[in-house]
Amino acid sequence: xxxxxxxxxxxxxxxxxxxxxxxxxxxxxxxxxxxxxxxxxxxxxxxxxxxxxxxxxxxxxxxxxxxxxxxxxxxxxxxxxxxxxxxxxxxxxxxxxxxxxxxxxxxxxxxxxxxxxxxxxxxxxxxxxxxxxxxxxxxxxxx
Amino acid sequence: xxxxxxxxxxxxxxxxxxxxxxxxxxxxxxxxxxxxxxxxxxxxxxxxxxxxxxxxxxxxxxxxxxxxxxxxxxxxxxxxxxxxxxxxxxxxxxxxxxxxxxxxxxxxxxxxxxxxxxxxxxxxxxxxxxxxxxxxxxxxxxx
Numbered sequence: 425x426x427x428x429x430x431x432x433x434x435x436x437x438x439x440x441x442x443x444x445x446x447x448x449x450x451x452x453x454x455x456x457x458x459x460x461x462x463x464x465x466x467x468x469x470x471x472x473x474x475x476x477x478x479x480x481x482x483x484x485x486x487x488x489x490x491x492x493x494x495x496x497x498x499x500x501x502x503x504x505x506x507x508x509x510x511x512x513x514x515x516x517x518x519x520x521x522x523x524x525x526x527x528x529x530x531x532x533x534x535x536x537x538x539x540x541x542x543x544x545x546x547x548x549x550x551x552x553x554x555x556x557x558x559x560x561x562x563x564x565x566x567x
Numbered sequence: 568x569x570x571x572x573x574x575x576x577x578x579x580x581x582x583x584x585x586x587x588x589x590x591x592x593x594x595x596x597x598x599x600x601x602x603x604x605x606x607x608x609x610x611x612x613x614x615x616x617x618x619x620x621x622x623x624x625x626x627x628x629x630x631x632x633x634x635x636x637x638x639x640x641x642x643x644x645x646x647x648x649x650x651x652x653x654x655x656x657x658x659x660x661x662x663x664x665x666x667x668x669x670x671x672x673x674x675x676x677x678x679x680x681x682x683x684x685x686x687x688x689x690x691x692x693x694x695x696x697x698x699x700x701x702x703x704x705x706x707x708x709x710x
Contacts (some may be wrong), residue, residue, distance in 0.1 A: 462676045465647045472636050472643075472697070473656070477663065479633045480685075483626055484664055484678050488671035489623045493615050500615075520620065521627055528631035534688060535627050541684060542623075545677060 431482035490542060491549070495560050498550035508550035514543060589615035631686060634692070638703050641693035651693035657686060 457463065501508065519551055524537035553560055642649065660682055668678035696703055 444597050472640050476636045484667045485671050486622050488673035492621045524627045528628050532629035
């Protein structure tokens with residue numbers, strides 16, 4: 425299934441959909457053909473979406489590596505009897521990612537939401553490893 | 568402030584902290600010196616944390632690029648009168664990121680949480696741009 429098949433054309437919402445989809449932008453090739461300026465905007469959005477998809481591929485691949493690393497940390501902590509949480513480490517990460525976000529031109533609130541998300545999920549998995557006596561197998565193939 | 572200064576040594580929780588920090592792993596160089604096997608574990612965790620920090624640097628930098636792209640999409644949509652949401656696009660992203668996660672060895676639930684996070688934040692920003700008549704300046708330097 426290609427991006428082309430999925431969102432070839434967009435048309436402004438006509439507010440004729442059901443309530444749940446009231447603010448949705450839906451596909452309509454006829455509208456785009458009738459209005460060249462819409463077709464041009466749609467082509468620009470399509471190009472940007474391809475770049476967004478490429479970024480997402482990179483980020484999901486990096487998240488896979490991140491959770492492999494944190495799974496290894498979880499095993500080491502569980503076997504040594506260390507607790508899953510480490511608040512000094514978290515303070516360090518908060519300060520560090522805030523700085524990187526500002527340098528990169530990203531709203532630091534987004535960086536902090538990202539950090540909370542990955543740290544929360546990593547801690548949940550550390551606890552599951554600890555509960556299983558240091559066996560990462562509790563997470564199956566997914567760490 | 569370096570990682571070394573921040574979490575040089577870890578010791579298993581002694582459950583003597585206050586309740587809020589009950590499950591925290593805290594720093595204690597004396598404990599590590601007295602137990603070489605703890606020092607070895609701590610060294611391994613430090614090495615993994617450096618890799619985790621490197622991954623976070625890459626991801627936050629990519630998130631900065633992603634939000635720059637979605638800001639451009641937001642401006643194009645607002646000026647053309649398109650709505651912020653596009654559910655067919657979201658269905659496509661869900662299927663695509665699930666597949667990439669499985670290929671990469673990442674729990675697909677993590678990929679879906681990531682997708683929900685970035686799409687939700689991007690839509691909020693699209694709405695703010697639309698409310699400002701297509702002016703991305705409402706987001707200041709952060710898109």
